[in-house]
Amino acid sequence: MNGKLVHQLMFKLHGHCSNNQAEQIGILKTLEKLEELQEEKDNDKRAALYTDSKITLAVLQNKFKRNRLLELIRNRLITLGHLKWIVHFGWFKGQAGIEGNELVDRLAKGAAVEDGPVVYDKIPKEVFVTREKDHGLQMWEQQWMDMRKRAVTKAFSRQGERG
Secondary structure, three states, X not given: OOOOOOOOOXXXXXXXXOHHHHHXXXXXXXXXXXXXXXXXXXXXXXXXXXXXXXHHHHHHHOOOOOOHHHHHXXXXXXXXXXXXXXXXXXXXXXXXXXXXXXXHHHHHHHHHHOOOOEEEOOOOHHHHHHHHHHHHHHHHHHHHHHHHHHHHHHHHHHHHHHO
């Protein structure tokens, strides 16, 4: 508030969570904190949330993009709107030495290595797609190698029959 750190939050995610999920969890947890602040008297009900993720801002604005986290964020924004909160989203360049962003990066790295409860462990769809592609490639390679071994064995045994 007015350039002063008011609240600092840190949450551990499962190792397979994507960067996009991490950004979305950060936004969701911040919005949840705003709702808690609702109870404090004389609270200015304006908040600015900044991210270095253009993707996260784009999917939040695109109503056709749907996933569990996006819907939770959108519903939280509706609730905050009913409570007279004004929430502004903004973007800034990451890795540019911006104090708040550097703090967030340190907190995220700290949460990743710290023991503690995992607050989000949903596997992104891309992980499943990549796993299936990798598995399919491994199966194809194995079949290819098996086929080549059979062809070599067959050719070798034919040579033995002739000799």
